[in-house]
Amino acid sequence: MNPHCIYSGGNCWNCDYCTLLKGPPGAGKTLLARALPSILPRLTLREALEITRVYSVADALPGGEPLVRTRPFRAPHHTISHAGLVGGGRWPKPGEISLAHRGVLFLDELPEFGSRNLETLRQPLEDKVVTISRASGSLTFPAAFQAIAAMNPCPCGYYGDDRQPCTCSLSAVQRYQHRISGLLLDRIDIHLDMMRAPFQKPAPSKRARIRRRSGHG
Secondary structure (H helix, E strand, O other): OOHHHHHHHHHHHHOOOOEEEEOOOOOOHHHHHHHHHHHOOOOOHHHHHHHHHHHHHOOOOOOOOOOOOOOOEEOOOOOOOHHHHHEEOOOOEEOHHHHOOOOEEEEOOHHHOOHHHHHHOHHHHHHOEEEEEEOOEEEEEEOOOEEEEEEOOOOOOOOOOOOOOOOOOHHHHHHHHOOOOHHHHOOOOEEEEOOOOOOOOOOHHHHHHHHHHOOOO
16 A cells, blocks of 8 residues: 555544545555554543443444443445434434444445435534434434545546546546535545555565564564
8 A cells, every 4th residue: 555645544533634535446445444443542431431322322332342442433335324324213313423423434435325415424524413303302413433435536446547547438537526515525624546556575574574573484
């Protein structure tokens, strides 16, 4: 993976920014997103209690663990319903954005999410809470999550790639990228373009050090 991406990723998480990773398949977008939670600070007791309350209301506490001790990492599929993402139901329960409270919400293939779901993200990204209204009243759930989204630059995924030609027309590329509204893009702090890095074998001396560490040398 490109070291610049790792460095930029670390900065974005340390600064509590919302980040969009854009690049072709194989650029390491998902790998980087899944690795980033490991650099977040450890949960404080107050944060752990906040998360535990959310998971208790959602009936999603892990078995045998009365207290959530690690930061959540939620990666909903782009086919998720509005209630599943935001929360809802006859008796409203927290959705994915609240289950990611004090943790990470990863939205892979961002343009594939429904427009209603994407626009709903604007409020929690700004206010760190989500409010669900029903005829009987309103409920507010916490939603202070670290948001990271990933997308291909076009439907085929290779627009701008230096190794594989793109098969999409310019109009198709524009339509695909315009699925994300300007209002939502305004709430994304870092736009990181990623390219596929060439595979490099470690130098002989580095391989020897790895073998010694693993006990095989």
